[in-house]
Amino acid sequence: MTRIGVVTFPGSLDDQDARRAVELCGAEPVALWHDAVDLGGVDAVILPGGFSYGDYLRCGAIARFSPIMTEVVAAAGRGMPVLGICNGFQVLCESHLLPGALVRNDRLTFVCRDQKLRVENNTTAWTNDFAAGQEITIVLKNGEGSYMADDETLARLEGEGLVAFRYVGGNPNGSRNDIAGITNPRGNVVGLMPHPEHNVEELTGPSLDGQGFFRSVEAFLARV
Numbered sequence: 022m023t024r025i026g027v028v029t030f031p032g033s034l035d036d037q038d039a040r041r042a043v044e045l046c047g048a049e050p051v052a053l054w055h056d057a058v059d060l061g062g063v064d065a066v067i068l069p070g071g072f073s074y075g076d077y078l079r080c081g082a083i084a085r086f087s088p089i090m091t092e093v094v095a096a097a098g099r100g101m102p103v104l105g106i107c108n109g110f111q112v113l114c115e116s117h118l119l120p121g122a123l124v125r126n127d128r129l130t131f132v133c134r135d136q137k138l139r140v141e142n143n144t145t146a147w148t149n150d151f152a153a154g155q156e157i158t159i160v161l162k163n164g165e166g167s168y169m170a171d172d173e174t175l176a177r178l179e180g181e182g183l184v185a186f187r188y189v190g191g192n193p194n195g196s197r198n199d200i201a202g203i204t205n206p207r208g209n210v211v212g213l214m215p216h217p218e219h220n221v222e223e224l225t226g227p228s229l230d231g232q233g234f235f236r237s238v239e240a241f242l243a244r245v
């Protein structure tokens with residue numbers, strides 16, 4: 022059975038939901054504490070949402086220096102699938118596994134809503150279960166979700182097809198080019214602000230679209 026590690030930093034909030042989503046989608050969740058110095062032999066890693074280290078300095082700026090991140094960066098370099106959700110996306114950018122930065126929402130308030138996204142790249146380890154151009158609904162909840170990158174980086178992301186998800190039906194936070202999530206060129210590291218782990222059960226809704234992320238990584242790992 023595929024083993025997917027979910028890292029808990031001090032201040033992580035959605036680690037339990039991420040582990041539950043992994044389990045509901047048929048893989049074995051493995052809890053990884055942030056000061057671990059190995060990944061316990063997992064096949065993939067999720068950096069979950071929350072407020073690691075209280076969002077002090079900048080979101081993800083301290084978590085980046087947690088001992089486990091040395092292992093995550095090395096494993097990502099070897100091609101291991103890594104998914105950063107919301108605060109996890111912020112940690113991935115701070116760790117330079119993904120380019121750019123997440124800054125305060127343009128309306129200067131926390132935004133919580135069901136968000137429509139368009140799948141722009143369905144070739145990654147975490148998005149291959151979706152159709153290209155598919156519209157999905159995923160919960161969004163953050164205060165610092167506005168994706169920023171310089172013009173050159175943005176042109177590269179667009180030119181190389183590295184935008185994984187784009188907001189549709191209104192940009193909730195001022196992200197450049199309506200970017201909701203990006204991938205690295207290899208397609209194993211993906212970060213997005215909305216929360217797929219909250220969209221895996223009929224009871225809580227608003228969709229089951231989050232399951233696609235976990236099915237994608239299972240399919241990806243079955244191929245390697």
Ligand SMILES: NC(=O)CC[C@H](N)C(=O)O
Binds near residue numbers: 070162163165166
């Ligand atoms: N839901 C989350 O992961 C929150 C992320 C981050 N701390 C923010 O508010 O922007």
